[in-house]
Amino acid sequence: MLTDGHASVLRLINQFGPLSRTELVRQLGISKASMSALASDLIDRGVLAEGEMVYGAGRPSVRLELSANSAFFIGVSLATVPFTLTLTDLRGGVLSTAELTQGATPEAIVEEIAAAIPGLFDGHPQALDRLAGIGLAVPGVVDAATGTCVRSTLLDWRDVPIGDLVAAATGLPAYVENDANALALGQHLFGSLRGCDQGTMIAVGDGIGCGHIINGELHRGARGGAGEIAHATVDPSGLPCQCGKRGCLDTLASVRSIAAAARAAGLDCGLAALDAAANRGERAAIDILHGAGAALGLAIAQIVQSLDPERMVIGMTDGPVTGLFARVVRQTVEANVMPDDHRRLDLTITRLENQAWAIGAASIAAGRGFFRV
Amino acid sequence: MLTDGHASVLRLINQFGPLSRTELVRQLGISKASMSALASDLIDRGVLAEGEMVYGAGRPSVRLELSANSAFFIGVSLATVPFTLTLTDLRGGVLSTAELTQGATPEAIVEEIAAAIPGLFDGHPQALDRLAGIGLAVPGVVDAATGTCVRSTLLDWRDVPIGDLVAAATGLPAYVENDANALALGQHLFGSLRGCDQGTMIAVGDGIGCGHIINGELHRGARGGAGEIAHATVDPSGLPCQCGKRGCLDTLASVRSIAAAARAAGLDCGLAALDAAANRGERAAIDILHGAGAALGLAIAQIVQSLDPERMVIGMTDGPVTGLFARVVRQTVEANVMPDDHRRLDLTITRLENQAWAIGAASIAAGRGFFRV
């Protein structure tokens, strides 16, 4: 098994790209001797490989890089429609993907997952015997320690030991995480939060999800409920939400609620069409996008004030990432965080592909097995 | 010096009270051999002592307890008026306190601190040669790693290396922390957040402060700005705030702003008087307390949704902790967190003595030197 020392080397190389032993020594504050042993050990296991040589004064240094082909992971997203599977390597590269016909019961879903796995290896036979684990992203509250989904409204689950079920059906170590958390971890390891130890990922799609990376680790909260900003109250006198409250962020800024507002105003309900209408100066479209963007921006500003993240990434599954909505989000954030701080917050608004959820799910397995995140 | 192993033993005993070696072995997952060595080492150093014996089947076990007199700490609060000093022991007990005449410059303040220290030891000579450090609670943004106050509006400071100054003047290891963070750590180690690894402390006084304990550690954020909920926007169209924005929590729920609202309505501005007036049914008083409580409750609900803490403590420097304000806070929190979760959040509203800030400051020194928090 990998020790903590091994894992910290892998984390660093994953963050910064190939590094020489000496650079690792400086970063980790360990001795050259220990580093030498760790490196040869990781090379022997095939996890690291010697790559580019860097010439300067003195003996050239050898960059150590992650061998993408040393380990593979399967990610299962139950957060997307349809459910998706991916096969990824140690560097987060996607080898293949599959989609599931959406089963109704946990047992049916597990069966479908097991049935879909062999197909992932078509053309990638080398991945089969280096498959290290399977990660699941589940929409709902999850007990990551036991691999149980405590509650999922979307799936209509309650206390489903999905991790054990998948492990039993596939014979693989199975890891379970909340969908937004999986996404955040995926971005932390392989995406736009890479190298950021204090970061927040917000996914704006049909619903709104949020995961926090704190001190380089996923923050799950006392009972796995951290990041549930979709049901943070933004406007106490707002529209009723399916959660029972009023004016939740979800009723104001999710793609679903924006579309509903557009439909009610007699507009085309796609985000891109709405943005185009706003660009043409249509008042109703502008109002809708403005309201939604301001609500999200306010919620984000509150997170910034409370957590002081280094970077924040908003991933949008729909709509232009430079449109009115995104502009209003940015402006609202800047207007609502303490003047001295906002200049230093790195706020990125980007497109979120469906695949990102499954990559996030796979990254959980990679994180537990290799990077210790 | 203490190793991590030593510190985790001390943390556990501080959390749960006296524990036997075997109980510690179970909790820490280390071997009996290691535990035996750690315990005798800590006893030799005088930090632990054998206490009560517990009889059951087999050989009775010996509880190990913290020797309160093995280490002492000075806490300096620059967050209170006047500035206060305390001398505390390893168990957070207060031996003596002092107040400072509020100097104007950092140098003057440091001089006063150094001058006030000898008086703390009157009647406690044993503490002098076991003085382990001095902690400072500073209102403002702090770089805890370097002991620098980056910015403090209240003190009118910018980049003041207060830690170095105090260390030089006193010859003691000096540790600096934001005031709300110090308070939170103090409560985590010795107060109402004891034993809670996911907790939030909110101080409602003239201003509003907030500190988060995440994974048993203080969460400082990317640049020491975490917990700044005083300037989280609650009502975008609210009153202007001295920070430049509008409708900050500070303008709605701080004792200062409640008093201002009361004054404007021609009411007695003390919180207790206001509460009494509300109890008599005076509309204006009810409105003021309701508005303030709802604002704080909303901000708290957002923290709960985002961080999912296990416990949350609101410390009030003024007013009754069971009055209308407190009731509205509770109700608003319960109404604005996801239905399933609020039942499990442990929300405590308690009185916050002035001394708590200085104890918090001292706990920083204790945390760095002994408990590794």
Added chain:
DNA sequence: GCCCTTGGTTCGAAGAGCAAACTAACCAGC
């Protein structure tokens, strides 16, 4: 008084980490 149970210590082995000495590989300057 003798077993049984549980608490705690001692001992030898294994392993992780280190400093310091060593080898390796290149450049620059003569």
Added chain:
DNA sequence: GCTGGTTAGTTTGCTCTTCGAACCAAGGGC
């Protein structure tokens, strides 16, 4: 092309931590 300077990485021997297993300690119950 030789040599000294410089940086990269390995080897060696030591320390320190941690562990399992055997052992001693100190009760209770019969």
